[in-house]
Amino acid sequence: MNDLHPLFPADAAAHPRFIVGPCSAETEEQTLATARRLAAEGFTLFRAGLWKPRTRPGGFEGVGAAGLAWLDRVRRETGMLVATEVATRDHVRAVLDAGIDLVWIGARTAGDPFAMQELADALAGHDLPVLVKNPASPDLELWIGALQRLYNAGLRRLGAIHRGFATLDGGAYRNPPLWALPIELRRRLPQLPLLCDPSHIGGRRDLVASLARQALDLGFDGLVVEAHCAPDEAWSDSAQQLSPAELGALVRTLVVRCDGTGAAPLAALRERIDRTDDELLALLARRMEIVREIGEMKRREGLPVLQTGRYGELLDRLTARAAGLGLHADFVRRFMQLVHEEAVRQQIER
Template sequence: MENKKEFRNWLDALELSHPLVIAGPCSAETEEQLLNIAHQLKNTKTSVLRAGIWKPRSRPGNFEGSGAPGLKWLQKAKQETGLLTTTEVANAAHVELALKHDVDILWIGARTTVSPFIVQEIAEAVRGTDKIILVKNPVNPDLALWLGAVERFYAVGISKLGVIHRGFSTYEKTRYRNNPEWQIPIDLQNKFPDLPLILDPSHIAGRRDIIFDLCQTALDLNYDGLMIETHNDPDNAWSDADQQITPASLKKGLHRLKIRKSEGDQIEFKNQLNTLRSQIDLIDDQIMDMMGKRMKVVDAIGGMKRKNNVAILQVKRWNQILDRMIQLGSENQLSEEFVLKIYKAIHQESIDHQKKVMDD
């Protein structure tokens, strides 16, 4: 798939304000609930109403969506409010039903993106249509898998394409439900700058209080849109209650966001500079996080050495690390002098950590 400028055409054709805002409940629970939310969203910057119709859960026994009847509610909400509509489709049968109910945008969920077989089945089901397809990143952090799903739709003639960044699963405990791993969508954005990129902060956050912090980061990184789960009674939502906000909170949060606009060369330069600096800030955060994790391993090694009465400094191991890092640095266009400065500092910090463990 080449870097196609036509990808952005559908977004530009909508002539909507930046960013594109997609909002609505995690699940379409009842007709009354969905219509209530839709009418409240009409008074915000929302352009597209989202609602989960089929909701496969990680474990059975929970609410798994209203199914086909919910599509009629979505259709009615569109007729009454004028909002565009979108829902997730996970197989060809879902596609057929969504098309019958005039759903404007179909999105591919993270659990679906991981399977080329299912993605191909859905791609064949939308062949010959002019529907907009948005592809969520796969559950695991794999840029090639994400792009591969987009390419399957492009290969069957779908050019109205975009991607949704919803974070990546991890076994490690973090402040997020799904780690953002910002560098992956940044890499995608750098490779295909005309592929619309939308943030799903609800699934990344897993909780309400940091949703708009994530939204601001996304806008600073030149994302095109936001997909935010919005419910009229979030605390009593039938699925993912903790990560949904009210329409009033949505309106207030969107108003606070700083939108970067280009109005001339100087402003465009500042916007581009802010984008690059935001990328550096995110990478620096990742570096500090990894350094902290490295030192925890160092502490564990120090404990083993104390228990077995082994000296802190192991010259052979240290030389092996240096040789390996110098080689990796060279492959990443980093000078040997720079690598030596960095790793000597890391080594000194490691010695200090182990010494503290030994002294304790």
């Protein structure tokens, strides 16, 4: 994907730095009231979901195509560009007929290659900006595959939205961020605009600010944040939505980081990181040499390769030292688990 185009021309009224609006367009009055307040805060790109199939039936599932007229009124009255989610070929036809400025594809749809191909076929031949949320499962290849289907259909104004991943233990988050995956997406597809959705990652409005700051500190190109004129009364995802005034105040505190690749002090620090990484690899290689010697000794003595007691002692000792070295115990544990898996493989395959 070396020939992607900007989502919007440089002179467009909106910049994809912030895409804001309610989880759902509920009524025309609520949609317009939210948009007017967001416009007054200086935002220029308004989002609202129209088709909202829920995990289980029976809840509010969106107003559907009727809300397209409300988005058109938002655009005419506020000057904001408007965006909504699409999940089927019929949705695509409706938003194209309505002249919607940008669409996004949700996590459930992005994780279904059949649905993605249907959308790619429906969007082919239309120069419409399309953002793709990560699939709910932490599967980077599935996310890239969803983007590639759109790219192969001729779409060039593409971007990605990181909205967190479904895991068995989310801890404080609704959808844990697992930052390593979007960072790897950025490495693999450096031209692709990458936005973060802190609302869906956190699931609570009190977590949105810290997640937004983390995303911008990590070099994300922008944010997708849910805002509602009366958040506590929202018909969907009320716990994670901010008021327009709260969102405006938050954005004024955010610092958008520049790349900084030309700064001499940063370049010097990166050179030190590179040297340290080389040393770390050399140490790991030396460790595996010793591992192979141990493997040979175990074979001669008729000992099993896997000795869980020794492994448990190793983990306990190193995680106990972690805090004193300024390292998180969970990180040390996960790292040593990977090292141990490689050590076992080396002993088995010799």
